[in-house]
Amino acid sequence: MVQIDDLGRIIDEHPFFRGIDAKLRALLVGCAANERVEAGKYLFRQGAPADSFYLVRHGSLAIETHAPGRPVITVESVGEGEIIGWSWLVAPYRWTFDARAVTLLRVLSFDATCLRGKMDADPVLGYEVLRRFVPVMGQRLAATRLQLLDLYGKQKG
Amino acid sequence: MIALPADPMLPRLFDVLKVKRELADTFTLELKSDGGGFGFQAGQFNMLYAFGAGEVPISISGDPGKPGTLVHTIRAVGAVTEAMGRLKPGDTLGVRGPYGTPWPVEQAFGDDLVIVAGGVGLAPLRPAIYQALANREKFGRVSILYGARSPEDILFRKELEQWRGRFDLEVLVTVDRVSGNWGGNVGVVTKLVAKAGFDPMDTTAFVCGPEVMMRFAVDSLEKRGVSTDKIHVSMERNMKCGLGVCGHCQWGPHFVCRDGPVFHFDEIAGLFSVREL
Numbered sequence: 001m002v003q004i005d006d007l008g009r010i011i012d013e014h015p016f017f018r019g020i021d022a023k024l025r026a027l028l029v030g031c032a033a034n035e036r037v038e039a040g041k042y043l044f045r046q047g048a049p050a051d052s053f054y055l056v057r058h059g060s061l062a063i064e065t066h067a068p069g070r071p072v073i074t075v076e077s078v079g080e081g082e083i084i085g086w087s088w089l090v091a092p093y094r095w096t097f098d099a100r101a102v103t104l105l106r107v108l109s110f111d112a113t114c115l116r117g118k119m120d121a122d123p124v125l126g127y128e129v130l131r132r133f134v135p136v137m138g139q140r141l142a143a144t145r146l147q148l149l150d151l152y153g154k155q156k157g
Numbered sequence: 158m159i160a161l162p163a164d165p166m167l168p169r170l171f172d173v174l175k176v177k178r179e180l181a182d183t184f185t186l187e188l189k190s191d192g193g194g195f196g197f198q199a200g201q202f203n204m205l206y207a208f209g210a211g212e213v214p215i216s217i218s219g220d221p222g223k224p225g226t227l228v229h230t231i232r233a234v235g236a237v238t239e240a241m242g243r244l245k246p247g248d249t250l251g252v253r254g255p256y257g258t259p260w261p262v263e264q265a266f267g268d269d270l271v272i273v274a275g276g277v278g279l280a281p282l283r284p285a286i287y288q289a290l291a292n293r294e295k296f297g298r299v300s301i302l303y304g305a306r307s308p309e310d311i312l313f314r315k316e317l318e319q320w321r322g323r324f325d326l327e328v329l330v331t332v333d334r335v336s337g338n339w340g341g342n343v344g345v346v347t348k349l350v351a352k353a354g355f356d357p358m359d360t361t362a363f364v365c366g367p368e369v370m371m372r373f374a375v376d377s378l379e380k381r382g383v384s385t386d387k388i389h390v391s392m393e394r395n396m397k398c399g400l401g402v403c404g405h406c407q408w409g410p411h412f413v414c415r416d417g418p419v420f421h422f423d424e425i426a427g428l429f430s431v432r433e434l
Contacts, residue, residue: 062343071336077343079352102340139348142373146345147333151367152276152306154182154234 007032010108014055015081016132024125031114035107037061043084043099043107050087050095052109056080059105064098076143077102086133088112165400168206168251171227173244179230180310183277184242185218188227188250195227195252198259199284200391200419204399205229206251210240214396214414216281217255222291227252230280230312256399258419260285260389262292265361268387269297271353273374275304275346275366279312281391281418282365286320293325300327300353304346304370307332308339327354346370350377357382363419365391372429375422388422390429409434 007029011017017025035054037043043054043061060079064072075097078084084107087095093112119126171188178184199221206212213235219228233242244250262285270289274282289299301320305311311330321328329349331342342349346366360383364374371390378388394406394413401415409428411417428434 060342074335074339074343077331077341079342081352143345143348146347146369146373149369150306150333151370152304152310152333 007034007108010034010057011055014057014108016055016083016136020128024128027118027122027125028110028115031111031118033109033111035109037101037105037107039101039103039105041101043101043105044095046095046098048095050085050093051112053085053088053112053115054083054107054109056082056084057106057108059101059103061099061101061105064100066098076140083133083136086137088116089130089133165253166398168204168212168253171250171252173246173248173250174226175246176244179312180232182234182242183230183232183312185228185230186241186244186250187219188229188252189225190227190252194224195255196224197221197227197255197284199262199288200260200281201255201257202281202396202399202414202418203227203229203252203254203256204396205231205241206253207237207240207244208249208251211237212251212253212397213237214256214399216391216418218280218283220287221284222287230277230283232277253399256414258417260288260363260391260419261361262288265289265387266292266295267297267359269355269360270299271302271350271355271360271362271378271383272300273302273346273350273362273364273366273378275370275374276306276310277312278366278370278391279303282363283313283316285363290320290326297359298327298355299325300329300355302346302349302353303328303330304349304366305330305332307334308341329353345373347373347377350374350381361387361389363389363391368392375429385426386421386423389419390422390425391418392420392425393418 011025011028060077062074063076064074066072171190174189175187197217202214202216204212205215215229215231218230231238231241233239272282320326331344335343362378362383364371375388392413394408396414397403397405399414401412406413
């Protein structure tokens with residue numbers, strides 16, 4: 001079984017929380033759990049309550065969506081050292097995509113209700129978490145825009 | 158009788174030795190001339206003339222260490238390149254060149270080398286990869302980061318797989334879109350910059366692909382800490398003469414055919430995001 005000290009070490013070592021203040025890390029540990037997902041299984045499904053967010057420790061997963069009569073569409077892959085999920089931050093807290101483990105996946109999950117409660121109670125923690133989330137959201141938005149441009153397709157006109 | 162100087166606008170005749178279908182719209186021509194070998198530097202291009210159709214600039218995609226055969230990888234995007242796609246072994250093509258500035262492979266000796274390619278932009282970088290692999294011991298880490306539209310659009314797939322099998326080379330591939338069975342990365346090539354194992358303090362980067370992709374790739378390299386004076390990009394403009402004479406490829410104070418296509422990023426940073434140019 002993973003001990004609290006181990007969870008703290010995992011948080012420290014993950015690029016997303018690297019350098020975080022020890023007091024804030026202790027608050028995070030109280031909401032964290034180690035999880036393992038077999039390849040092919042879903043970490044979460046579109047429309048379900050977004051009750052967690054995850055630090056990917058090992059393996060990779062595909063962010064997918066679907067449309068009737070069409071093959072599953074993979075929007076992005078996420079791997080080691082990255083995070084997955086921000087729907088837990090925005091009401092009504094529902095996942096907007098499926099997340100499927102492509103390989104055996106090891107993640108550190110954070111209970112969203114627990115974490116939101118601590119962030120509300122301690123604005124320093126709230127600011128610190130959001131400060132780390134916003135660049136990731138910005139990078140992913142820019143990446144999505146690039147994908148939409150279909151840069152490698154033939155130019156028309 | 159006085160011999161006239163060679164006319165730089167006069168193409169040499171080359172025979173098509175081999176045609177290799179790379180992708181649905183992309184093919185590689187191997188060319189040979191009776192006049193002997195064809196020395197070039199990685200990153201340079203030739204003006205290729207399909208008789209009856211026209212002339213277009215195409216980067217050389219072969220090995221600079223094997224100048225006996227001239228290799229070009231071409232994407233059929235217009236009348237001239239489509240005519241080239243119909244060539245068969247034994248047909249003839251006109252060649253002028255080589256033109257333009259090379260990838261500064263030797264200047265990068267001693268550094269980690271990161272090659273960022275998007276789509277058919279891998280073709281102009283392949284000679285630099287060959288040269289780097291021929292001098293592998295002179296570099297630190299070498300990373301090839303490649304982005305394609307879909308798994309079906311991965312150029313030089315077998316070669317990428319071979320390179321990925323080497324212990325002294327990091328090869329990361331991603332695709333923009335996928336449906337079906339693909340276990341690799343999905344997302345833009347710039348995302349690979351954060352994943353690659355190089356030391357940004359001592360890294361030289363070569364970047365080639367669509368211009369928007371290059372802008373974001375340079376941005377990602379800078380964010381990772383690579384100095385802009387060690388980032389090189391290959392530009393594409395409407396090149397006609399190849400000699401810096403006709404002015405068709407003028408880009409600010411530069412003629413891309415003569416001053417490029419490979420530029421120090423520092424040299425062109427101010428032009429790179431100017432929409433009007």
